[in-house]
Amino acid sequence: MNSTKRRGQLIVLSGPSGTGKSTVIAELLQARPDLYFSVSFTTRPPRPGETDGKEYHFVSRETFEDMISKGAFLEYAQYVENYYGTSLQLIEEKRAAGIDVLLEIEVQGAEEVRKKCPDAVLIFVAPPSFEELSRRLRERNTDDEAVIASRLETARKECEEISNYDYLVVNYQVPIAVKEVLSILTASGCRTQYRLIDWKGV
Amino acid sequence: MNSTKRRGQLIVLSGPSGTGKSTVIAELLQARPDLYFSVSFTTRPPRPGETDGKEYHFVSRETFEDMISKGAFLEYAQYVENYYGTSLQLIEEKRAAGIDVLLEIEVQGAEEVRKKCPDAVLIFVAPPSFEELSRRLRERNTDDEAVIASRLETARKECEEISNYDYLVVNYQVPIAVKEVLSILTASGCRTQYRLIDWKGV
Numbered sequence: 001m002n003s004t005k006r007r008g009q010l011i012v013l014s015g016p017s018g019t020g021k022s023t024v025i026a027e028l029l030q031a032r033p034d035l036y037f038s039v040s041f042t043t044r045p046p047r048p049g050e051t052d053g054k055e056y057h058f059v060s061r062e063t064f065e066d067m068i069s070k071g072a073f074l075e076y077a078q079y080v081e082n083y084y085g086t087s088l089q090l091i092e093e094k095r096a097a098g099i100d101v102l103l104e105i106e107v108q109g110a111e112e113v114r115k116k117c118p119d120a121v122l123i124f125v126a127p128p129s130f131e132e133l134s135r136r137l138r139e140r141n142t143d144d145e146a147v148i149a150s151r152l153e154t155a156r157k158e159c160e161e162i163s164n165y166d167y168l169v170v171n172y173q174v175p176i177a178v179k180e181v182l183s184i185l186t187a188s189g190c191r192t193q194y195r196l197i198d199w200k201g202v
Numbered sequence: 203m204n205s206t207k208r209r210g211q212l213i214v215l216s217g218p219s220g221t222g223k224s225t226v227i228a229e230l231l232q233a234r235p236d237l238y239f240s241v242s243f244t245t246r247p248p249r250p251g252e253t254d255g256k257e258y259h260f261v262s263r264e265t266f267e268d269m270i271s272k273g274a275f276l277e278y279a280q281y282v283e284n285y286y287g288t289s290l291q292l293i294e295e296k297r298a299a300g301i302d303v304l305l306e307i308e309v310q311g312a313e314e315v316r317k318k319c320p321d322a323v324l325i326f327v328a329p330p331s332f333e334e335l336s337r338r339l340r341e342r343n344t345d346d347e348a349v350i351a352s353r354l355e356t357a358r359k360e361c362e363e364i365s366n367y368d369y370l371v372v373n374y375q376v377p378i379a380v381k382e383v384l385s386i387l388t389a390s391g392c393r394t395q396y397r398l399i400d401w402k403g404v
Binding site: 123127156187191196199 | 368387
């Protein structure tokens with residue numbers, strides 16, 4: 001509406017492994033192809049079907065630690081013995097161009113984002129229940145029982161952090177969860193401090 | 203999902219006279235017939251076409267002041283020499299029953315609601331510009347020039363209060379404004395502290 005450049009929003013999705021975050025994100029990106037989905041860097045090995053640069057930028061521990069020392073990450077965290085991190089430069093470029101950025105990160109990383117970007121919108125995606133999460137992790141059939149037990153224990157700990165998040169989306173059904181995240185995106189764009197950048201006033 | 207009763211949300215719409223709040227609200231109620239739209243009490247005389255109990259409960263100054271002394275209002279305010287107020291008891295009954303409540307109130311009243319209900323969602327509906335507001339007030343054709351000038355001056359003062367609101371919806375086009383308010387309603391229901399009432403956790 002005027003010459004002031006609207007800054008893109010930073011929307012962060014976190015939640016335990018197995019809550020269906022990836023499915024929710026895939027549908028979000030279909031509904032909002034204007035969103036930039038930030039691909040994280042990780043040192044964990046690719047799972048079958050994963051492609052470098054698509055699900056993650058897969059890098060070695062040496063490369064990752066070099067990036068840490070250069071301050072290249074908005075946030076990074078170690079999780080089940082692997083690093084995960086988000087490129088600060090990429091995010092900043094997109095937001096400066098007015099593009100909304102969607103991040104999927106680990107629960108540890110979200111707190112770091114909050115500190116560095118107080119205007120970030122933090123969304124926790126939770127499973128309906130512990131029983132349902134167990135069922136989903138077993139259905140995925142990519143991990144053995146010990147790994148599943150460890151993931152469930154991690155999930156319990158991660159859920160203790162929920163109160164640090166602005167929003168809690170419980171993934172009972174994917175279409176409802178997607179609609180809720182889309183509403184959060186629209187609503188966040190209506191936040192007063194945000195809108196006052198575009199609106200000249202009366 | 204469990205026996206804990208979800209408490210209804212309190213959504214407050216304010217904004218200068220002539221921004222199209224009433225039209226936005228009419229479409230909101232069509233889209234969300236489950237919402238309870240709180241009808242305010244006022245001492246201002248009905249405009250042509252207005253019905254007691256529909257747009258407002260029209261009462262005398264004596265009755266209104268008696269209600270004030272009995273603490274019957276969630277908020278009340280004096281505006282252009284008339285009182286406007288919201289029944290506390292009605293709102294509380296609906297919220298306790300899990301029904302979302304929509305309030306349209308004057309800008310002065312919104313601050314009072316914030317103090318009494320910190321979890322209320324405050325939305326300011328603004329016109330695109332001063333010029334557009336002038337045009338809309340003249341188009342309405344119910345007020346003379348002196349009243350319009352006074353309303354425009356009041357609008358300028360009201361817009362200074364915008365930063366007290368959670369959200370700013372600029373009414374460029376009614377369908378977009380309605381979509382934004384609907385998104386704010388959905389998103390507000392996903393607020394973490396709110397959702398934790400329903401969700402049992404992992």
